[in-house]
Amino acid sequence: MQVPVEKSKATRKTSVFVVDDSLVYRNLLRNMFTQDEEIEFLGAAIDGKFALPKIAQLRPDFVILDVEMPQMNGIQTLEEIKAQFPETQVIMLSSRTQEGAKITMKALDMGAIDFVPKPDGTQEGALSETLDSLTSKIKSIRSQKSDSKPLPDKKPIAYLPFRNRQDKEFSLCAIGISTGGPIALRELFLRLPSDLNGSIVIAQHMPPLFTNYLAESLSQAANMRVKEAEDGEDLKKGVAYIAPGGKQLEIIPGPEGPRTRVFQGPEEELCKPSVNILFKSLADNFAKETVAIIMTGMGEDGYLGLKELKKKGSYLIAQNRESCTVFGMPNRPVQEGLIDEVLDVERIADKIAYILQKVDLHG
Structure with missing residues (x-):
């Protein structure tokens, strides 16, 4: 009997779940991710209330999270994700408004790894740029996480004069x-x-x-x-x-x-x-x-x-x-x-x- 060969981590697709109250963006992201050979689209939800049970079941590598949503907004959802599923990385989808920017900075302070601003309007070029940026971030962050090794224990630093610059001051x-x-x-x-x-x-x-x-x-x-x-x-x-x-x-x-x-x-x-x-x-x-x-x-x-x-x-x-x-x-x-x-x-x-x-x- 032939034993199934387990796929290596290098060939495993990066799994993604989307949380956004906009049907337009849910469909755009679904179409983009399902066409990418390196990404596995696990599904989408209209807000955090519906998303959290699915995230608990599916355990995605990434959650793409809208900032402004009914019932349970992005900040509330992020707080629950970081508490319950700390290994899941969160990238925020932010509106290009003062309030959107302010909330996004709060989300980054709370543990979101990055953000992508939604374009103004629905211009094809701007949308394409946003989607490309999001895909690139997911792949780069995932690749970095796979390649990184634990940091070694730190030793006390003994600062020496700069190389050939002992007499130089920096301001x-x-x-x-x-x-x-x-x-x-x-x-x-x-x-x-x-x-x-x-x-x-x-x-x-x-x-x-x-x-x-x-x-x-x-x-x-x-x-x-x-x-x-x-x-x-x-x-x-x-x-x-x-x-x-x-x-x-x-x-x-x-x-x-x-x-x-x-x-x-x-x-x-x-x-x-x-x-x-x-x-x-x-x-x-x-x-x-x-x-x-x-x-x-x-x-x-x-x-x-x-x-x-x-x-x-x-x-x-x-x-x-x-x-x-x-x-x-x-x-x-x-x-x-x-x-x-x-x-x-x-x-x-x-x-x-x-x-x-x-x-x-x-x-």
Whole structure:
């Protein structure tokens, strides 16, 4: 008698369950997932009340969860999923409204791994982009989870002078981050002290509205002020600035030192905000004062900027594979040897504190 061969984890499809009160979106997601050879569509429900029994029975890898629903909304449903089925990953479907953005940030604080904003209207191009983004996130997060190994026990850090930079002081920390970013940033800022003698600037891939609420959420949780960057601000020590969603952020020289430039272009740049644009502006103007950190995210945004920073003497850090939601953005810089240190989020926070507590801002 031939014994059935068990499918390997590598060939097992990623299972998905959808919770959304919109029949249009339930059908769109059903059609998309059932046509994907790597994804198993388990079903859909109109809201959390109907979804939870099915989730308990089916145990999906991912739940795609709408924010606004009757009877049992996305936040209430997320709370129950994280309490009862902690292994299930949740991606939120958010409306592009102030209330939608605010609720989504709360959902990320509660354990949702990421979100996808619903497009305005039902334009075919916008819908296609949203659906493609959702599918890419599911596959990238699942692949990362399958590849990751448990983090080793941490040993005490003995910080040494920077490689060939013993006499150098740093006053700027630049962070590039995407998928899984809000969770990683929250962990990072919870560990940072309030007395940093330097500024932090962040490019987090997010649409308009969402970055403002991300900044508010981080500022409420952290020991330091976190704000959405405005055009023409002089950077202040102990403050973190997040690039506005849908726009670009550069750091340029001003009369008092480093200053923000917030602008719309260039049109050909797909990421808004772009890590490359932020990093390249620092390479052009403040390379030797900058520590740049590339963290969790899909794609390669930040790679070109890191190459410029490396040429001009910046110190470069990457988040390690094991602690990333998706080890996409750090991967190529690490593989090509651009990075000076590869650390988990906790040690990145410790290193920022070590670096920026040692100096007085801008001389």
